[in-house]
Amino acid sequence: MQQDPQLASAAAGTAPALVATLLGLADDALVLGHRLSEWSGRGPTLEEDIALSNLALDLIGQARFSYGYAGELEGGGRDEDALAYRRDEHAYLNLLLLEQPNGDFARTMTRHLIYAAFLHPYLQALAASTDRRLAAFAAKAAKEMAYHSRHAAEWVIRLGDGTAESHARSLTALDDLWMYTGEMFEMTAGETALVAEGLIPDRGRIKPAWDQTIDRVLAEATLPRPADRWMQTGGRAGRHSEHLGHLLAEMQVLNRAHPDAKW
Amino acid sequence: MPKPDPARSPGSADTLPASERALARARAAAAAVVDPELPFLTIEELGILRGVRRAETGIVVELTPTYLGCPATLAIRLAVEAALVAAGFSEARVEMRLAPAWSTAEITAEGRRKLAAAGIAPPAAAAGAAPLFSDPRVACPRCGSERTHKLAEFGATACKAQWRCEACAEPFDYFKCI
Numbered sequence: 001m002q003q004d005p006q007l008a009s010a011a012a013g014t015a016p017a018l019v020a021t022l023l024g025l026a027d028d029a030l031v032l033g034h035r036l037s038e039w040s041g042r043g044p045t046l047e048e049d050i051a052l053s054n055l056a057l058d059l060i061g062q063a064r065f066s067y068g069y070a071g072e073l074e075g076g077g078r079d080e081d082a083l084a085y086r087r088d089e090h091a092y093l094n095l096l097l098l099e100q101p102n103g104d105f106a107r108t109m110t111r112h113l114i115y116a117a118f119l120h121p122y123l124q125a126l127a128a129s130t131d132r133r134l135a136a137f138a139a140k141a142a143k144e145m146a147y148h149s150r151h152a153a154e155w156v157i158r159l160g161d162g163t164a165e166s167h168a169r170s171l172t173a174l175d176d177l178w179m180y181t182g183e184m185f186e187m188t189a190g191e192t193a194l195v196a197e198g199l200i201p202d203r204g205r206i207k208p209a210w211d212q213t214i215d216r217v218l219a220e221a222t223l224p225r226p227a228d229r230w231m232q233t234g235g236r237a238g239r240h241s242e243h244l245g246h247l248l249a250e251m252q253v254l255n256r257a258h259p260d261a262k263w
Numbered sequence: 264m265p266k267p268d269p270a271r272s273p274g275s276a277d278t279l280p281a282s283e284r285a286l287a288r289a290r291a292a293a294a295a296v297v298d299p300e301l302p303f304l305t306i307e308e309l310g311i312l313r314g315v316r317r318a319e320t321g322i323v324v325e326l327t328p329t330y331l332g333c334p335a336t337l338a339i340r341l342a343v344e345a346a347l348v349a350a351g352f353s354e355a356r357v358e359m360r361l362a363p364a365w366s367t368a369e370i371t372a373e374g375r376r377k378l379a380a381a382g383i384a385p386p387a388a389a390a391g392a393a394p395l396f397s398d399p400r401v402a403c404p405r406c407g408s409e410r411t412h413k414l415a416e417f418g419a420t421a422c423k424a425q426w427r428c429e430a431c432a433e434p435f436d437y438f439k440c441i
Contacts, residue, residue: 047415047425054417061332065361136362140331143364143441151416 015073017190018131020093021200022073023083024236026066027094030084031244032115033059034251035102044105051151055112058144065137085255089245090238097180099235099244106159106166107173113152113217114177118184120145121209125201134199153217160221167222174218175226182231184210282317285352289322290315292350299338300420303377306339310369313360321354322347327365330421330441367440378438379404384411384426386440401437403428413437 036056043049067080078086097115102108123145126138159166185203187195194200218225234240255261279287293315294307306312306326313325324343328336340357347355367386370378375385387399398413408430415425416439423436 047417050419051415051417054421057332057334057421058330059332061328061330065331132362136364137331140328140361140364144330147416147441 015075017194018199019070019074020188020190021194022066022070024093026063026070026083027092028098028115028119029059029063029066031092031094031247032098032112033057033063034247035098035100036108036112038102039108048105052108055148055151058141058148062137062141062144065141069133069137081255085252089240089248092240092244092248093236093238094244095180095183096232096235096241097177097183099241099247100177100180101243103173104169105155106169107177109152109155109159110170110173111177112148113156114181114214115184116145116149116152117213117217118206118210120149122201122203122206125206128198129200130198149213153213156217156223157221160218160223170221170223174223178226178228179230179232182228183233183235186233186236188236286315286317286322288350289324289347289352289355292346292352293324293343296339296342296346298335299342300335301378301381301383303381304374306343308371308374308377310367310371310374311339311365321356322352324355324357325360326357327360329365333421335420367438370438382435383423384435384437386438399440401426403431403433404435405433406431411435 033056036052036059039049039052040056041049043052063084064080067083071078071080071083095115097111100107100111120142123138123142127135127142129135129138156170160170161167185207187203191200191203195202215225294305294312296306298304298306298309301309309329311327311329313327315322315324317323324347326336326339326343336359340359343357344355347353370385378385382404384401384404387401400409401411402409403411406428408428410429411426412429413424413426414434418425418436422439422441424439425434426437427434
């Protein structure tokens with residue numbers, strides 16, 4: 001995505017930390033967007049197939065902004081395609097939650113609710129960033145995440161409060177994915193420095209809003225909230241589950257086989 | 264259809280300096296570009312044309328995206344550049360603006376009328392962050408009845424949802440409010 005040249009970057013001096021934060025946001029959006037796109041042509045209904053592809057498109061659009069801005073701040077000549085297609089697994093900084101396989105539809109929607117219920121209030125807070133370009137992006141993307149959160153919540157409620165089968169599948173998905181929720185609220189040292197500059201919000205401060213959405217939706221879905229036990233982590237440091245490499249292989253193969261191909 | 268010409272205020276066109284007339288021509292050329300997925304609607308009516316100005320390097324057209332991932336954005340940029348080249352501004356370029364974020368409230372009255380005429384219900388006035396399971400009241404673009412219901416929140420493009428009218432039984436597109 002072409003950047004808005006009128007919005008000055010407030011990032012001078014904090015560029016490396018901001019690049020890492022932007023890459024994290026971009027990788028989150030791209031990896032989840034790619035996962036959702038795996039449903040294209042095989043959604044449970046035609047309407048939902050279209051919905052999942054639409055949601056994927058929003059996330060890929062958001063990733064394009066963050067990659068573009070990260071590449072510009074980095075100043076090394078890497079554009080959005082170089083960042084998306086020519087980094088290996090260990091250079092990816094996405095949350096482990098988002099690379100988990102789609103599984104059944106209940107698992108995909110549970111994963112989406114967990115993340116959208118975080119990203120929506122996070123972007124609302126990011127819209128107050130002292131970096132005007134980041135603030136403009138966040139205000140725009142927050143509008144999109146509002147309906148992501150709503151759509152996923154509606155499905156989690158339908159499935160949780162649905163048949164014995166859909167309830168059981170939703171419960172399994174929730175229990176399996178819960179250990180990946182802690183990572184959303186972890187702060188890196190770089191991020192803590194950016195919070196002090198007013199560039200990004202503290203992830204921990206998003207937790208109450210996330211708790212509120214999750215508790216309300218799970219209650220309506222008749223799904224018990226899992227206990228917080230041991231939380232899995234490592235994505236922000238490039239330590240991933242076995243699933244990311246397979247995802248990247250499929251996503252990157254064309255670009256790597258035909259670098260700089262035009263069509 | 265006549266192209267909108269902002270320089271056409273009574274008696275002024277001929278008295279304006281040449282540079283102002285050129286800017287008005289550039290603006291008219293950009294404003295007349297249509298959305299490829301809503302080809303009856305100009306980008307000015309859609310509310311994504313944020314401005315046309317003169318920079319040292321030439322004409323600059325400012326656009327804002329409807330959705331960050333909208334695939335039509337690139338097609339619209341290219342169409343605007345082509346329209347300006349055709350109008351004699353070969354050095355023109357397009358810049359994207361993200362702030363303030365586009366809202367469906369920026370669709371003009373004429374744009375809303377054209378949407379309805381094309382069978383697409385224009386966006387409701389309320390904000391897009393509706394609570395769970397609550398839908399806006401949407402009038403059927405064919406028969407006007409408000410006895411309508413949502414079939415799916417997502418449709419053929421990022422900006423449309425699928426609805427159906429219970430009065431005339433016809434399905435229709437609803438231009439979502441964001």
